[in-house]
Amino acid sequence: MFERYTGGERALIIHVNFLYEKEQEDVNECLMLSESAGAKVLEVVTSSRTSPDSKLFIGSGKADEITNIIPTLDIDLIIFNHALSPAQERNLEKHFKCRVLDRTGLILDIFAQRARTHEGKLQVELAQLQHLSTRLIRGWTHLERQKGGIGLRGPGETQLETDRRLLRGRIKNITSRLGKVEKQRQQGRKARSKADIPTVALVGYTNAGKSTLFNSLTTSNIYAADQLFATLDPTLRRIKVNEVGDVILADTVGFIRHLPHDLVAAFKATLQETQQASILLHVVDVNDENVDIHIKSVNEVLEEIDAHEIPTLIVFNKIDLNNEQFAKIDYDQKGNPCTVWVSSLTGDGLDLIFEALRKLLSKKMVEFKLKIPPNYSGSLRSKLFLLESIINESYQDDGCLLIDVRMSEINWNKLQKKEHNVLDSFIIN
Secondary structure: OOOOOOOOOOEEEEEEEEOOOOOOOOHHHHHHHHHHHHHHEEEEEEEEEOOEEEEEEEOHHHHHHHHHHHHHHHHOOEEEEOOOOOHHHHHHHHHHEEEEEOOOHHHHHHHHHHHHHOOOHHHHHHHHHHOOOOOOOOOOOHHOOOOOOOOOOOOOOOOHHHHEEEEEEEHHHHHHHHHHHHHHHHHHHHHHHOOOOEEEEEEEEEOOOOHHHHHHHOOOOOOOEEEEEOOOOOOOOEEEEOOOOOOEEEEOEOOOOOOOOHHHHOOOHHHHHHOOOOEEEEEEOOOOOOOOOOOOOHHHHHOOOOOOOOOOOEEEEEEHHOOOOOOOOEOOOOOOEEEOOOOOOOOOOOHHHHHHHHHHHHHOOOEEEEOOOOHHHHHHHHHHOOOOOOOEEEEEEOOOEEEEEEEEHHHHHHHHHHHOOOHHHHOOO
16 A cells, blocks of 8 residues: 655646635645655646536636646646545546546655554555545456356456455454554553653644654654654653653644544544643744644644643744744743743753643642651652752751652652652651
């Protein structure tokens, strides 16, 4: 299923403006998608209609006009910046005598090129097969087994039916294998939950700078590039947040307007990292002219995967591209951080993200004055010191250690378990 480009294909993009469509597709975004897939776009044809033509989507007149362009520019591929029905796609290929790809197929192809891990490849292949299952056509009539006649009698199954049966079997097999992957991910999430380690997931429109931000926050070196869907496979790393301790930071696949439903379904196991997060960092390219549309598109996908109620911190990224923007934290009416302005490339404002996470994740803080006996003071003091929770300390004449501590409720409970619940007996008023 993974037909990767070995060189650029000479492509023509078709974009239709529908007069009564509220959310128009962006032709510039289609150009970026095409280039990300490896196509060389030679021409962009636009038109306007009140509604799609049922047979050719663009109408016979515009189709004839494009037919005349194809041999002139030696076009190999026609890309529609819209979703086509299987019948429309077949009719257009017959009319153009050229391969036709719709927006969904284009995105699927990019995902196929980006998939690197075993899980990622399975997810992409499942999405491709689900998309292909609606586009099987009777292209094997020379193998027809239902005609009858000498030499043509067979099991009574057409090649089309055979293809469908094989396709269903492959989909079932991949779904089963992805189910095992999902169980493994669930075990990892249970282990993190048991250890009371909060998870922060990076989400955002594709090419907003999530992977660059992830690398800057974690000092990692995962692949990051100025292209759509540069990152496909999720990556998890630990970071340290003051007064909170260990936090898992997850980099996830980028979203896009009208993300194909097949992809959302296929990437269910991956997207659950987002669903189970304690906080979402919604990364936004603050300089993009469609910033409001992109934020809305991401929120729609989050709602589709039931992650829209998770507390979200918006990170306005790429402030280095505008001299009028500077690193800062904005607070809501309750005094909680709601937006952070940063540059993941230069590192400006990254400390503010850690500060915002500290305030959001350390809401449940506990403060105690402890009187620790001499036989406990050495080992317990070192553990409290590692947690960076000591405020004041002093020794009494009897050798007991008086210590004021402040830490997250999560860390206190974890320490209690390690010390066999004796800490409560050390608390004094």
